[in-house]
Amino acid sequence: MVKENKMIDKRAQHEIFGFVLIIIIVMVVGVFFLMFSLKKPSSSSQTSSELSSLLEASMMYTSDCSVTFIPEYLKLEDLIKECYKFSNKKCLNEKNVCDSLRETFNITIKQTLNVNKDKPNKAFKLNLVDWNNSSVLEIKEGVFDGCKQILGTSYSRYITGAGNLDIYLEVCKAG
DSSP states (O other): OOOHHHHHHHHHHHHHHHHHHHHHHHHHHHHHHHHHOOOOOOOOOHHHHHHHHHHHHHHTTTTOOOSSSSOOOOBBHHHHHHHHOOOOBBBBTTTTTTHHHHHHHHHHHHHHTTOOOTSSEEEEEEEEEEEEOEEEEEEEEEESHHHHEOOOOOEEEEEEETEEEEEEEEEEEEE
């Protein structure tokens, strides 16, 4: 009887040890799962809402183009309207308003997104489209090959006497 009790005790110890071992294995797997599922994305990546905010904020950027008098320089949003309505109009610095728009957009978007083939943002494409779906302005920087992800956003503005102008921005994230 004493021998039987010792056998039962040993069997109980083996069962408890096995149970504890299973619990430890499950906990280790759970910790690895949590580490990978809760891993934060890198701070250099943009979301579509961040791109939307960038596009909206860039409308308030002051260009180097004035069409009335200096120092009344046009904001990017006003420069878009001038380019759409009067594409042959010149700024007081003798630049064409559409060329100034292209240059200003290129500088603001490229520098803000830090676009480069060796960076997280490989390329961007910006397209300004009128109500008739005709392209008014298109700017491309970089190459859209091998993108891990393409993020996009749009911005719309009504222009009196001309209808809606839509701006589409796409960004190629490196793969």
